[in-house]
Structures are given as structure tokens and as C-alpha cells.
Amino acid sequence: MPKIIVIGSLAYDSIYTPSGAAERALGGSSNYFSLSASMYSKVGVVGVIGEDYHASDIDMLKERGVDVSGIKREKGKTFHWAGRYEGDLNEAQTLTTELNVFESFKPTLPDGFRDAEYVFLANIDPVLQMSVLEQVKKPKLVAMDTMNFWISSKLSDLKSVLKKVDVLLINEGEAKILTKEANAIAASYKLIELGPKAVVIKRGEYGFVLFYDKHYFILPAYPISKVVDPTGAGDTFAGGFIGYLAKSGSGLDLETLKRACVQGCLMASFTVQDFSVRALLNLTEAQVEKRFKEYMKVVTVS
Amino acid sequence: MPKIIVIGSLAYDSIYTPSGAAERALGGSSNYFSLSASMYSKVGVVGVIGEDYHASDIDMLKERGVDVSGIKREKGKTFHWAGRYEGDLNEAQTLTTELNVFESFKPTLPDGFRDAEYVFLANIDPVLQMSVLEQVKKPKLVAMDTMNFWISSKLSDLKSVLKKVDVLLINEGEAKILTKEANAIAASYKLIELGPKAVVIKRGEYGFVLFYDKHYFILPAYPISKVVDPTGAGDTFAGGFIGYLAKSGSGLDLETLKRACVQGCLMASFTVQDFSVRALLNLTEAQVEKRFKEYMKVVTVS
Numbered sequence: 227m228p229k230i231i232v233i234g235s236l237a238y239d240s241i242y243t244p245s246g247a248a249e250r251a252l253g254g255s256s257n258y259f260s261l262s263a264s265m266y267s268k269v270g271v272v273g274v275i276g277e278d279y280h281a282s283d284i285d286m287l288k289e290r291g292v293d294v295s296g297i298k299r300e301k302g303k304t305f306h307w308a309g310r311y312e313g314d315l316n317e318a319q320t321l322t323t324e325l326n327v328f329e330s331f332k333p334t335l336p337d338g339f340r341d342a343e344y345v346f347l348a349n350i351d352p353v354l355q356m357s358v359l360e361q362v363k364k365p366k367l368v369a370m371d372t373m374n375f376w377i378s379s380k381l382s383d384l385k386s387v388l389k390k391v392d393v394l395l396i397n398e399g400e401a402k403i404l405t406k407e408a409n410a411i412a413a414s415y416k417l418i419e420l421g422p423k424a425v426v427i428k429r430g431e432y433g434f435v436l437f438y439d440k441h442y443f444i445l446p447a448y449p450i451s452k453v454v455d456p457t458g459a460g461d462t463f464a465g466g467f468i469g470y471l472a473k474s475g476s477g478l479d480l481e482t483l484k485r486a487c488v489q490g491c492l493m494a495s496f497t498v499q500d501f502s503v504r505a506l507l508n509l510t511e512a513q514v515e516k517r518f519k520e521y522m523k524v525v526t527v528s
Numbered sequence: 529m530p531k532i533i534v535i536g537s538l539a540y541d542s543i544y545t546p547s548g549a550a551e552r553a554l555g556g557s558s559n560y561f562s563l564s565a566s567m568y569s570k571v572g573v574v575g576v577i578g579e580d581y582h583a584s585d586i587d588m589l590k591e592r593g594v595d596v597s598g599i600k601r602e603k604g605k606t607f608h609w610a611g612r613y614e615g616d617l618n619e620a621q622t623l624t625t626e627l628n629v630f631e632s633f634k635p636t637l638p639d640g641f642r643d644a645e646y647v648f649l650a651n652i653d654p655v656l657q658m659s660v661l662e663q664v665k666k667p668k669l670v671a672m673d674t675m676n677f678w679i680s681s682k683l684s685d686l687k688s689v690l691k692k693v694d695v696l697l698i699n700e701g702e703a704k705i706l707t708k709e710a711n712a713i714a715a716s717y718k719l720i721e722l723g724p725k726a727v728v729i730k731r732g733e734y735g736f737v738l739f740y741d742k743h744y745f746i747l748p749a750y751p752i753s754k755v756v757d758p759t760g761a762g763d764t765f766a767g768g769f770i771g772y773l774a775k776s777g778s779g780l781d782l783e784t785l786k787r788a789c790v791q792g793c794l795m796a797s798f799t800v801q802d803f804s805v806r807a808l809l810n811l812t813e814a815q816v817e818k819r820f821k822e823y824m825k826v827v828t829v830s
Contacts, residue, residue, distance in 0.1 A: 244710075313710050314704075314710045314711070315710070402616075408546075408615050408616045408617070409616070409733075409752075409753060409754065409755060410733070411751040411752060411753040412753045412754065415753065429734070431711075431712070432731070432734040432748065433748065435748075435751070441825070442751045442826045443826060443827075443829070444748040444751060444826050444827060445747070445748065445827060445829075446734065446735065446737075446746040446747065446748055449737070449744045449746060450711075450713060451711060451713040451714045451717065452711065453711060481829075481830055484829045484830070485829055488829055523743070524744045524745060524746050525745075525746060525747060525827065526828075527745070527747075527783075527787055527790055528783055528786070
């Protein structure tokens, strides 16, 4: 039985960055999240794929011990996103979003999934996020992500979900849009007022801001001199974050949340070094451990 | 005799931010730097003021133990800068720059200043920076700042100074312009190739990147929910940085440079909380020590 479940997209992405392009490469929040979180604990995926989704991409998750029994194959095409990054690669320009099979998706959790202790509601329609939340029995910790599209189109549904989660993980730009604050610290106060007990603002190369129980924990990203493709960095962060929490067995605890953020940041630093999920595919625990030590040196004053 | 000397501007600034305005308020890199560095060590200022400069603004520096014998009063008006900040306050839009007495300034160091051990060449004409450098005898450490204006108008002079300094402190945006790199980490490599042994990239609310001897040290700024006026934050950072180095008596040493960056960041966090130099005027060592402890909590994982 998976300790962690995630609901999010399984997708093919077409991505253009100053380093090159990846056409119809494996993507989607659930793939990034699962590859990251499965380094720490057992993950189950809830999602939908189309007829064109490669069996080998499902096998890849299975090889990482991921429970794929919550993935439904439907008639039609898999979710497809195309985007372009320029300059400092901090923001993607969306070229195409084809929801395809995702358009009519109604998530149903396999029985084993209802007992999941850790739930990640990736960046999807808040109505689907709520539907998953209603199907889990008694999770120890629920985290969610969201984006500007849902902030502008389904704010009321989004606010209902926010009231029910423990942790909100959100991009800095979207945190500012949601709170109408130009300052990330001021935004974090307002986000807490919306319901979540902890907020993690993701800042790309600038790392993250954790705000919990009136305490801040802020660190930069691990220094990467060449970001090839930032797609999926946020979901990879969420995977390291929730994965670490699940491995530790903790609920909301400041020191554990801090260490979980560090693991999230660490995992995301690999993702951005290659297109698609490539950098995560062959990642070993030894590589993660090595970079963890390097990262600690970068942010520690003796 | 001052242990540290600074060459930079003594100015009146007119500043407009979302929090309000300050008209012809005290500013200039030397004022911010001196108020910050004098918390740590004895500072001497080299600069020029006009007939309109208030004697009380000189007295204010004297009260902080600053040696003002290097400040010349000339006929004409004091340097005046006007700027506006909007949105996230990360970048100022310059409305006016009136060089006034600065236009024909030729710095001459008083005798006591030539033995200074620490030299800060604030963001002024690289020709003036070089002139000061030629007048100091055998400094232990020289640091400099610069900006886009000199990068575009006096690149060759700027590069000559870069070859002679130990530390370059530079804004992230300007580091990217100077190196033509979109990534701060890649930029730091290229900056080192220009001559300085250590580079500190200042990132506003995102803190700083220190690159020295192939090591990175990166931290965010102390979290401030309301930035009133970011003017002078970089010079205040430089003041805390050089001040700490001078107090410690160190030259280039990784651990000392790290701690110096922390002090720089700390001092800058006060400056941005009020207009002009106001927040620095009554700052006590106890307040700095208190915030240092808070800052360490924000960036430390146990």
C-alpha cells in the first residue's frame, strides 16, 4: 500500500529552452513528483492517460516501486503541454495546453489508496483536488500546489481546498497573484490566513520560503551554472518534500518541515539539469547524498 | 587613522516608493557605507559636497567616529539623484542624476588615509576609483562596486580597476549585463576571470552569492515583510561586509568572507525598513545582535 498518493498530470511535453528542445517528452506533475518521492517512500499515482501513452512510461514508474493501479487509460490522447523558456528561464511561456483525456477525468481512488498517510494534490483543477481529498480516510498530512489558471478561473473552489490542506506549495509569482502582495514575506502571511498551516513559496534559482508557526526558513537553490530545462522543478521539490516527511513519519513539525524543504530543493536541482524527467531516471541515493553535503556547505556559515 | 576608507558619493536623494516619498533626503554610497561600516571599525570618507550640504550631515558622520577630513566642500550643488521604485521594488527607475560638484572631482587622500588597510571603491567613475587605488600604500583588501552606467560608458577603465581589486560587489542585474550571462552562477565564473579574487553578487530580497576559491556561499536576505525604500541597501551591505573584515583583521579567507557577507546582509535589512539613512542612524549593536540571531534561525537547519 502506498504511504504517499499523488493526483496530478501524466503528460507529454514539448519544451523549448536556450539549451535546445524536447518534443513530446515525458512530463506531468505526477511523473516528476513520483520519481522524486519514490527515492524516499512508496508512492501511488492517481491519474489518467490516453491511448498514445507508452507502456514503457508506466513500466518506468513500476520499476521505482510506484503503485500505478490508480492510473486509468481512456480513449483519446494524453495531456499535452508545450512551452518556451527564454532569458533567465524563470518563467515559461505556454504555447499549447491540450487537456485531452484530462478534460472529463473523474478520479477514483483504488481501495489501498484511501489509507494513504500523505497526500499531494498537484497543480490540477481544485474540483478534482477536493474529490481526492474526500476519498482519503485519515491522512496525516495533505499538501497542495496550484497555479494562476485556477486562481483566475476557479478561485472559490481553490479557496475551499486551501481550507482543508496542511501545506500549500506555490510558486512565488502565483503567491503574489493570489494574495495581491508584491513581497513574498507579506504574501506568506496572507496565504496562511487562507487555511494552510504551512506555506512553502518556491522561488526557482532563489530557493524557497517556508513559513510555519510564525517561523521562517529560507534558503537559496543549490547553485547550478547551466539550467537546461526548469520544467517539473516544482513538482520534483514537492516529491522530495513529501517523500522526506513520509520517510520520517512526521506530521507538521518545524524542524522536519525544514529538512523536507532542503530535500525538495536538492531533488529539484537535479531535474533542471536535463530535459524532461531524464535527470531523475538514473539518479542514485549516493548522488543525492553527495549533493546534500555540497548544498549544506553552500548555505552554512561556521 | 581610519582602518577603512571609502570613496563614493555624498548626496541628496529624492525617492518615491509605494510607501511614500523622501525629498532631498540624505543619501549617497559613502553615507550608507560609513554608517554601516562604522558599527565595526574606524572609517574615513573621501568625497565632495556642494555649498548646500548641511553641516549637520557631516556632524552625523563625526558622531559615528567617521574621519571626514577627506571630504571637500566645493562651489556648486551637492550630487542629487531622484528615483522611483514600483511593484517588487527590485529595480529603481532613475528620474534625475545631477552630478553637480562630482563632475570635476579629483580625489586627494589626506595623509592618514594612505595607510588604510581596507579600501572600498563605491559605485563611481572607474577613473576616480583607480586614482584612489593609486594613492593608497599597501592595503590588505580592496573591494569595489560598479553599475550599468560605467559598464556601458567606461568598460575599459572599469576592467583596469577590476584587475586590481580583491573583491567585486555587484548587483545581480549588473553582473548579468557585464558578463552577458543570464545565470548568476555562470556570471560569477566570468567575473572572477576579470580579475577579482572574490565576487559577491547582491540579489536584493534574495540575498547574495559569494564565490571565492571555487566555493559558493549563498543565502537569502533576512525576511522583511515591508520594504519601504531599498536605496542604499547595496552600500550598506558593503559597509557591513568590509566593516566585519576590518574588525576581524582578515584578508581573503573563506570563512571570514562568509561571515562578512552575513553581516552585510544583516545591515542591509535595516536600511530597507525606512527612507534614506534613517534606519541606520539610531541602530544599536544590541539590535544588530538580536537580528543576527533571528537571521541565523531563518537560514539554519538543525
